[in-house]
Structure formats: C-alpha cells, structure tokens
Amino acid sequence: MSQGNFLGTRKGLVIGTLSFTLFFTNSCGYNSIQVQDEQVKAAWSEVINMYQRRADLIPNLVNTVKGYAAQEKEVLIEVTKARASVGSVQATPEVLNNPELFAKFNQAQGQMTSALSRLMVVVEKYPDLKSDKSFIGLQAQLEGTENRIAVARNRYITSVQEYNITVRTFPNVITAKIFGYDVKPNFSVENEKEISKPPQVQF
Template sequence: MASRHSPTRLLRAFVALLLPLALAACGINSVPTAEENAKAKWADVQAAYQRRADLIPNLVAVARNAANIEQSTLEGVIQARASATQVQLTPDDLSDPAKVEAFQSAQANVSSSLGRLLVTVEQYPELKSQARFADLMTQLEGTENRINITIRDYNAAVQDYNTRIRTFPEMIGAKLIHGAKPLTPFEAKAGADTAPDVGAMFNGS
C-alpha cells in the first residue's frame, strides 16, 4: 500500500518545493518595476528643483540692478541656493532617511529665503512693474507648482513600492531575490517648505 501512495507523497513534496518559488515569482518583475518608477519620479523632482536653481541667479540680478534691495536679503537667497546645489541625492540614497532629510532641509531653506525676498519686493513697486522681473516671477510660480506636483507623484510611487515589498506574496520575492529596502517619501516640513505665493503677490493679496 505504501507504493500506491508514494506518487501522492511525491506530488505533495513537489508542490511544497514549487510553492515558495511560485510565490516569490510574484515580485520578480513587479518589485524592480515599482522601484524604477519611483526613481524616475525622483528624477522629475530633481529636475524641477534644478529649474528653480537656474532661475534664481537671474531673479537676483534683476532685483539687484533695479532696486536698492537689502544686500542681506539677496545674499540669503544666493547662499541658500549654493547650499542646496551642494546637497546631492542619488536614486540609491532614497532608502536613507538621513540623506533625504538633508536634501529636504536644503530645499526648504531656498523656499524660505525666496519667501523673504518676495516680501521685500513688496516695498519696490517699480521693480514689480518691470516686464523682465514679472516674467521671472511667472516662471518661478510655474516651477514651484511643478515641484509640488513632482513631489506628489514621487510620494505616490514610493507608497506603491513600499506597499509591494511589505505585502504578501510580493514581499517574498522582494526580500529573497531583490533585498529590497523601503524608499523614503519626501515630507514637507510645516511652513518651511511652502512655495512662495507669487500669484498672490502680483494680485495685491
């Protein structure tokens, strides 16, 4: 009788061996795909911040040439920009909360310094009336909006990836095959990372 049941036992053993592999296969493609998507979204965030960094020198130059704005205000913007451009965050660093925090803080300082500059500009109506300055303000407003959108998209991609590597059955493949680590979302600090309300300034708000 033992021989009649041996095929069944062999089949069960075979299934027992294949089941973990089958479950792990669920994350073989989906986990790295989700990770690459999150990293691509992060590249969009960096591009948006770079666009802002590129606008700042022109903005400062126009403000300096057109009005007697306090030098400390302009220097604050310049220094914040310089510090932010020195804080580099590669896709491989996205699983390191400390490095993401450093990047966030540097960019928050830029937002804060820009906010102070825009408040100061209120005292110089002749500067606000200049076409070149108004154009730069429009570009800055669009860039700040783009930053917010790219951060939102990045955080959504991170949430999807982090959920995948922590949810059965994809977590099996994520741990056994990919050694996946959670990515860090970009969290704006209360008040510190608020985009300058350029539109409100020109509407007289």
C-alpha cells in the same frame, strides 16, 4: 544512462527551472516590485529636474532684484546661500537609498523655498521692480516651476507609498529581502501641504 535519457533529463531540469523562475517572479511579487521601483526612480528624477529648474532661475532673479533693491543685502545673501546649500547636496538616484541624505536634500530645498518667500515679501516694497519686464518674466517662470515642483513631489509621494507597501507585505517582503529591495524615504506628509505651497509671486 543513455545519451537520450541524459538529454531528456537535462531538458526537463531546464524547463523545470524556467517554470519555477516564472512562477516565483510572478507569484512572489518580483515583477511588481521591479516595476514600482522604476516608477519611484522616474518620479524622483522629475523632482530633481524641477528643483534644478528653480535653482537655475535664482541667479537672474537675485541680480534683477539687486538692481532695484541693493540695500536688501540680508535677504539677497540668504537666497544665494540657500541656493549654494541646495547645490551641495548631490541629488543622485542613490539618495533614494540613503534616508539621511534624503532628509538633507529635503531640508535644503525647504530652506530655498522659505528664502524665496522672504525675497518676494521684500519685492512688495519696490513698485518699479514689480513692473520690470525681466522680473515679470522671471516671476512667471518661478511660479510655473513651483507649481511643477508641487506636482512632482506629490507623484513621488504616491509612488513611494505604493512601493513601500508592496515591499512590506507578504510574500513580497521575502522577495524584497532576497533581491535587496528596501523601503525608500519619503517626503513628510504631515507638512507637505505647507512645504509644497509655492512662494507668493503674484502681485
């Protein structure tokens, strides 16, 4: 085989390989899977940021309430423990590939929401606390954060639903298996309306 023919054959193989790769990634859903995977990660990052924002408010909130209602030890301890439980779960991107860890994270955040709701019920008994400027500011921040959490969770739910449908349907399911894209855990939609309901912080 002459050098010219060899180079021509090699060039043809390269072009053929590139053409096949482009065809495969487009027709078999690789690009779609990759884009949706990134969207899920972005949505999850926003969920984590909003929950961290809430956790950062807890120490000041507890200290402010304690200044007026130190005798309410049980609920104050409950909130503090719930925050510690939340902090014990490493909310890294790897959580998205670990349904058990994801469930643990979700449970811890649910307990935090419940503890905050009970704290707000206690606050109702202390008019001076309700009129405290520091508490009013924290109350407004908490309410805004809880609303952002609800929005972030809904975005995550939607992005995961779309991603999971993509990786489960043919021919994308083949591509997903080849490249290691698995279905991702999602928040329970059955109780989502109740779970994402912000604690009652309006007085």
